Amino acid sequence: MDAELEPVCSAKGCRREAAYEIRWNNPKIHPPERRKVWLACAEHRESLADFLDRRGFLREVAPFR
Numbered sequence: 001m002d003a004e005l006e007p008v009c010s011a012k013g014c015r016r017e018a019a020y021e022i023r024w025n026n027p028k029i030h031p032p033e034r035r036k037v038w039l040a041c042a043e044h045r046e047s048l049a050d051f052l053d054r055r056g057f058l059r060e061v062a063p064f065r
Contacts, residue, residue: 009041011048016041018064022048024057
């Protein structure tokens, strides 16, 4: 697979391989069943999930693939 197409962490500046899906939605603009996804490496899983959770957007965290 082309390195540019491999899934990487969504944290700013991080290029590590994604290990988790952080599923979220903004209830003010998204229907309840919609899920947006950020990818996270093991190092950034908690900080990205905490960021979304503080805003009430976090729905679930699951292993990637």
